[in-house]
Amino acid sequence: MTTAAKTKRLERMDDLVSLCARRGFVFPSSEIYGGINGFWDYGPLGAELKQNLKALWWQRVVRERPDVEGIDSAIIAHPRTWEASGHVEHFSDPMVDCRACKKRFRADQLEGVEPCSAREGTSEHDFTDPRNFNLMLQTQIGASEEAASVAYLRAETCQPIFNDFKRVREAARQKIPFGIAQIGKAFRNEINPRNFTFRSREFEQAELEFFCHPSEREKWFEHWQGERLAFHRELGFGDDRLRTRPHAEDELAHYARAAVDVEYLFPFGWQEIEGVHDRGDWDLSRHGEYSGKDLGITDPETKEHYVPMVIETSVGVDRTCLALLVDAYTEEELEGGETRLVMRFPRGLAPIQVAVTPLSKKLAEPAHALEAELRRRFNVFYDDAGNIGRRYRRQDEAGTPFCVTIDFDSAEDGRATVRERDSMAQERLPLEGIAAYLSEQLEAPA
Numbered sequence: 001m002t003t004a005a006k007t008k009r010l011e012r013m014d015d016l017v018s019l020c021a022r023r024g025f026v027f028p029s030s031e032i033y034g035g036i037n038g039f040w041d042y043g044p045l046g047a048e049l050k051q052n053l054k055a056l057w058w059q060r061v062v063r064e065r066p067d068v069e070g071i072d073s074a075i076i077a078h079p080r081t082w083e084a085s086g087h088v089e090h091f092s093d094p095m096v097d098c099r100a101c102k103k104r105f106r107a108d109q110l111e112g113v114e115p116c117s118a119r120e121g122t123s124e125h126d127f128t129d130p131r132n133f134n135l136m137l138q139t140q141i142g143a144s145e146e147a148a149s150v151a152y153l154r155a156e157t158c159q160p161i162f163n164d165f166k167r168v169r170e171a172a173r174q175k176i177p178f179g180i181a182q183i184g185k186a187f188r189n190e191i192n193p194r195n196f197t198f199r200s201r202e203f204e205q206a207e208l209e210f211f212c213h214p215s216e217r218e219k220w221f222e223h224w225q226g227e228r229l230a231f232h233r234e235l236g237f238g239d240d241r242l243r244t245r246p247h248a249e250d251e252l253a254h255y256a257r258a259a260v261d262v263e264y265l266f267p268f269g270w271q272e273i274e275g276v277h278d279r280g281d282w283d284l285s286r287h288g289e290y291s292g293k294d295l296g297i298t299d300p301e302t303k304e305h306y307v308p309m310v311i312e313t314s315v316g317v318d319r320t321c322l323a324l325l326v327d328a329y330t331e332e333e334l335e336g337g338e339t340r341l342v343m344r345f346p347r348g349l350a351p352i353q354v355a356v357t358p359l360s361k362k363l364a365e366p367a368h369a370l371e372a373e374l375r376r377r378f379n380v381f382y383d384d385a386g387n388i389g390r391r392y393r394r395q396d397e398a399g400t401p402f403c404v405t406i407d408f409d410s411a412e413d414g415r416a417t418v419r420e421r422d423s424m425a426q427e428r429l430p431l432e433g434i435a436a437y438l439s440e441q442l443e444a445p446a
């Protein structure tokens with residue numbers, strides 16, 4: 001058996017970017033037209049990875065909890081929504097333009113920007129004064145241009161949750177404390193999209209708004225911090241790459257009482273992947289005011305009428321996918337000097353769970369029969385092209401936890417070889433027990 005002599009984790013983002021394009025995890029959107037800055041497409045492997053991540057979040061945050069309901073709202077909300085939420089007035093970043101090269105930058109992120117290419121005798125930019133730039137993407141609704149009204153693509157998925165609060169609480173017959181969650185696209189016209197998918201203009205968020213009595217806000221803020229950290233640990237992020245960072249007083253959004261970022265150590269430094277926020281009663285009070293509807297609650301026992309407090313957990317699906325890709329990336333130097341690139345995803349999140357790899361095309365019949373059986377439970381890839389060692393390497397790069405190889409003895413002894421991704425260990429198992437074996441292995445923590 002081959003074993004790894006030395007392992008190396010990801011150091012340069014470029015290595016990951018090129019693997020992601022080559023293997024079809026993620027690549028620039030509209031690539032044939034030269035791409036479009038801040039927009040990315042997920043290919044077959046990336047779409048599966050992202051789907052598995054969202055399913056795990058939904059499972060932990062919605063399905064396992066009697067006190068959380070899931071929704072799926074429209075991307076475009078009534079424009080008053082964004083006035084009430086403060087986005088029309090406040091959702092902006094300071095930007096500066098270089099008068100020489102015409103490039104635009106965030107005024108608070110000028111450290112390390114590329115030098116000016118247009119000035120003579122200096123590579124320093126000739127910046128304008130900072131101006132505020134609203135990050136919401138606008139569109140028009142209505143058939144004719146004159147009659148059309150401006151609308152916004154949602155800048156965060158939580159505002160429609162507040163709009164729907166009363167309806168969902170009544171329909172689901174929930175009592176305070178309870179939460180409403182959704183996963184979906186959000187759009188921000190970021191001034192400088194960068195670091196691969198980390199800062200994009202179109203991205204997905206998975207958000208929970210948890211509504212509680214004012215006397216319990218600290219308790220729930222603590223509770224959700226703990227839950228969310230446990231989730232990131234379940235993704236395999238070790239303590240050396242995961243930390244929480246409370247916001248300083250001057251960093252807090254104008255409505256927030258407390259906020260904690262969950263940060264992951266990317267090759268470009270510690271960066272936020274999730275925020276846990278105590279938003280107080282800001283959102284429900286504002287939407288109550290702007291809509292003229294009473295979004296308060298009357299306690300059935302004490303008859304106290306109050307506006308619930310909101311604890312929010314807001315995770316970027318794409319940023320977490322990026323952290324999963326960074327975390328999984330491992331280069332191993334094998335005995336004999338060969339290098340193997342292996343994506344060590346947690347087994348349950350891997351895009352493909354099992355590859356069926358018959359030793360020869362002549363074994364197609366039993367191999368396809370096994371494939372058909374396994375497809376009922378797993379995402380399966382069938383590969384009979386090229387030598388078996390090369391096929392294993394291709395699955396290592398895709399992060400596939402198991403390969404099952406049917407060989408010429410299989411018809412005689414009713415067994416096939418199961419090869420595990422990380423240890424590269426191989427064992428021969430009875431064909432009829434393979435599906436059950438894989439189920440057990442894929443559910444166990446990696």
Ligand code: ATP
Pocket residue numbers: 156188190197198199200201202203205272273274275314315316317318319320
């Ligand atoms: P940042 O300071 O990095 O711009 P933020 O504090 O504005 O992020 P939030 O508004 O709290 O972010 O959004 C919650 C989550 O949504 C973030 O933790 C992040 O994972 C994700 N997110 C926000 N902006 C982007 C973006 N431009 N691209 C990808 N994900 C994003």
